[in-house]
Amino acid sequence: MIILHIESFYTSKEAFSKIINREFGINTAEKDYVKCCSDYSERQQEFHNETIYINSWLSCQRLEEEFSEITIDNVIPKEKINREKI
Secondary structure, three states: OHHHHHHHHHOOHHHHHHHHHHHOOOOOOOHHHHHHHHHHHHHHHHHHHHHHHHHHHHHHHHHHOOEEEEOOOOEEEOOOOOOOOO
16 A cells, blocks of 8 residues: 555645645745645545545455456456446
8 A cells, every 4th residue: 555655645734735835935824824724634635535435445455355466557356346246
């Protein structure tokens, strides 16, 4: 699950805060900074709420080891996925 850790690092509130402060020069004491951070947190939560089921399904696939190979080049299931079962 390295991808999740890398993704989490770049989408953390702390990383976003540093980006808008250092790259865009928005002072942490400004109202715009607070608004940006608040909006980011809200959108991030909405994203997590909307993707929870697909992420849960993907996690279960890993636990059940229904794939014989998952790499950057291939996703190979051990057997054809039964859509009715899902």
